[in-house]
Amino acid sequence: VALCEPEEAPPARSRPRVLEPRFNWTLFWQFLRPHLLVLGAAVVLALGAALVNVQIPLLLGQLVEIVAKYTRDHVGSFLKESRSLSTHLLLLYGLQGLLTFGYLVLLSRIGERMAVDLRRALFCNLLRQDIEFFDAKKTGQLVSRLTTDVQEFKSSFKLVISQGLRSCTQVAGCLVSLSMLSTRLTLLLMVATPALMGVGTLMGSALRKLSRQCQEQVARATGVADEALGNVRTVRAFAMEQREEERYGAELEGSRCKAEELGRGIALFQGLSNIAFNCMVLGTLFVGGSLVAGQQLTGGDLMSFLVASQTVQRSMANLSILFGQVVRGLSAGARVFEYMTLSPGIPLSGGCSLPRERLRGSIAFHNVSFSYPCRPGFPVLRDFSLTLPPGKIVALVGQSGGGKTTVASLLERFYDPTAGMVTLDGQDLRTLDPSWLRGQVIGFISQEPVLFGTTIMENIRFGKVDASDEEVYAAAREANAHEFIISFPEGYNTIVGERGATLSGGQKQRLAIARALIKQPAVLILDEATSALDSESERVVQEALDRASTGRTVLVIAHRLSTVRAAHQIVVMAHGRVCEMGTHEELLKKGGLYSELIRRQALDTPPSEAPQ
Ligand code: ADP
Ligand code: MG
16 A cells, blocks of 8 residues: 655645636536425525514514604503514514524535535545555645535535525615615615725725635644654654744744734724724714604604614625635635546556456566656656566565566556556456456555554455454464464454554564455565564564465565575566566576675675675
8 A cells, every 4th residue: 555655745835826726516516416405495494584684673663663652642551552563573583583593404404414425525536546646646635625625615605505695685675675764865875885895895805815824824834733743753763843843833923923913904894894884873863863853754764774774784794704705615615526526547446357266367567668647757667578477486676766666556557557568367457457456466565564543453354354353363374473463462453553653563564464465365566575674573574475475476576685585586677677587596697787786785784694
């Protein structure tokens, strides 16, 4: 799995904003369609609540009218006269609350279900992408699409339906009742409000920009913390705690400055808008009062007008906030949808497979040329040909960076060759089912085995999901792992820690071998499988590998030449080509690159381990 892990990614920097993907409406519609019925119900309830809200100011005005009457002349019973109006109002309040409850419940139901669907679909499609996709992307960014972006999209969606619908209806409804109450006052309002809204929107967009910068700065700080905590062993080993603290502190300081600036901006905005709203109330009262004085308007109508115009203003303020949310939601949604439609060049499954009894496990590279997709101008393999005869051990040696791991990647079909082809039993790998190839034919053991943070049992079973406990034990025995596993108090149920952090290198490697052997692979690739181990664990692991190698087609990649002497054939690679081939003795006699490598290693190795 860890074959092609990219080099240490730098901490998450801000995303390049130039390449913002476009929002995919068709795909969004597909996710929305299953919820249309519920959405319809939510819309109806939200509209209902908004219409009730439009009614309320009118009734309040009538109530004020009654109150005013009783302040003038105290005849009759106020309670009796206002009772029906008050009950009506109470009923409307109740209805409004109920409708609000209803549409919020429905919306949260839609939002959460859609978020689950989105996450599942995105995760599923991300896992299907080519290895070259992961070479070019940072894991942190992919994870944030699954978490933050889906979250943001969901809350924008909910807000747009609830607030947006409600605010629009309220604006429209209240404007109608306003103009019925007093055309003059309404016209005045229609001039003042948009002017104020314009100023507000300008300030709002400046604040939004500031808020985005603030978020980016927070993300940078998080990136620093994430990297330091995730690589705590390296930080400790280099005694870099102080420097990491300073780095994190500097980023935090930056985000504090931005956040305070944002806070001041918001405070200014709030203060100014309070003044504006209050002035509007005063202005309405003043102009309306003079109309009342001139008998052109009743006091009750003025009250209704005040309440309704407040509703309009609040709704319009909401709408302008909402606009920013829509922009953010759309770009989050676009990021979520972007990788959902991306289809990989190498599918996970599909193609033919050979029945197990007919599978011989003979591999051949025919004039393969290859350069990594993310580095197209840099050929790693050139006209490379190699045959792995069934049941035989072939060793591949050569300088570091010479392309040995790349050969293994092509065999696993992590990439397709740029030219030439790789065959299994004479069949081009591209015609074979990749899942079958990786899951049942090829066992791969790399230098840095990656385990999952679960039990030993589950880690071994990762090689074959439906393996019985007996099969797991057998594979562990074959990999020399059974003894150390049962020596743990929890045995096979021991949790190995994140990435197997609680095990030694040799133990991890033996679990990785058990995991590869449990699928009974016909072909085994050992990519520097023992080179990270000390000589004692190397001996135990090598013993397991020797046992596992019998009867299989094996490709041993090694730079420590002492481990490849027993191979049936040794292939020496240089400059992306095969430059020598033969047994240990033949190659020594030839006196070429191999004997040169042997001579050089013999100089570094203590005499007892020297290969000659
Ligand atoms: P070896 O296993 O022999 O040490 P590799 O096959 O790992 O060599 O690498 C061969 C060359 O390909 C190196 O120059 C390396 O930098 C490059 N390379 C390896 N992996 C990738 C990758 N995922 N993307 C781009 N270049 C890569
Ligand atoms: Mg390598």
